[in-house]
Amino acid sequence: MELNKRVERDTPPVRVAVLNDYEVVVRGIAVMLAPFADRVEVVELDSGLPVSQPVHVVLYDTYAAAAGDHREIDRLARDPMVQHTVLYTWAITDKVIQIAATRHVSGVLSKSLGGAELVEALERIWAGQSVISPPEVDGKDTHEGDWPGKEHGLTPRQSEMIVLIVAGLNNNEIAQRCYLSLNSVKSYIRAAYRTMGVDSRSQAILWGVEHGFRASPRARLFPHGDDREAPPVPPDPH
Known part of the structure; x- marks a missing residue:
């Protein structure tokens, strides 16, 4: 599917939680999305625990994890705090796409997407579209976020x-x-x-x-502080 079709609507920013076991990875995604704060609000960075507040989209970064981890995907699909689950991965294969189609995953997005492209894809997913990035050519190794090393x-x-x-x-x-x-x-x-x-x-x-190549402790990171009351999540705009 094309990723350059921006969704136009007069609604609050998409509320996003970023999930991965490595603190540097989730913080790197938050930094990449920061210039688009009027469109995407990263409300939670998660190094392993369940999502604690309502979000429109969970961006599940598969760094050092299997893109087709059924147990993790099923856990997110059952989470009442999550409206849409999205895999963020280099491994866009027929198998991963099939897993996504059968396990209530709303999108499979490539890590080679630039920040603006990623935001557009998240907006489309919140609007009710299923977005799948084209398969990557084996060997492509570009990413705007952060990672160990x-x-x-x-x-x-x-x-x-x-x-x-x-x-x-x-x-x-x-x-x-x-x-x-x-x-x-x-x-x-x-x-x-x-x-x-x-x-x-x-x-x-x-x-x-x-040099810190072990998973972060299972502790949650709140970019806005853990004492802020989470606002209710607006319904899907469709």
């Missing part, structure tokens, strides 16, 4: 490989989780090793542990 020169995909290595996954498991070919996984890992200045898996694990 960005300041050290790692690309988003290289960073994800190291996170999963630190978590104990082998190359085949990483390929299955990230919907990549084994050769692509090996290529990303080799490039990451060069950037990190390591030449073995054990060294990469030590480097990753020292």
Whole structure:
């Protein structure tokens, strides 16, 4: 579907919760969306706990997680605080799209979208449309947000490989989780090793542990403070 058709309406901003286990990841998305505060309000950043206030859209970032995690998707679909669930991922495959279609997911959005494109897609989803980004070409590695190791020169995909290595996954498991070919996984890992200045898996694990490549503690982050009463969520504009 096209992503450049902006929804025009006189309504409040789309209320969005961003979900991922890595604090730097969710905060990076919030920073990317900040210039569009008149259209999208990031009301909650979540490092693992259920959504605590009503939102129009949950943006589920699949960094270091399987895009087709049935249990997490089903949990979000049952959450009375959530109107629409959206997968935010590089892994836009036929399998992921099929999972989304059968598990009440309102959109599958590519991490290569720019901030303006992402906002337009979120607006369309809140307006009742189902939005699926085109499949990505294997090897594309662009993202405007933040991720572990960005300041050290790692690309988003290289960073994800190291996170999963630190978590104990082998190359085949990483390929299955990230919907990549084994050769692509090996290529990303080799490039990451060069950037990190390591030449073995054990060294990469030590480097990753020292540089914060473990999931954040399961604690919620409130950008506006946890004592603010959440306003009621307006109904879908359709």
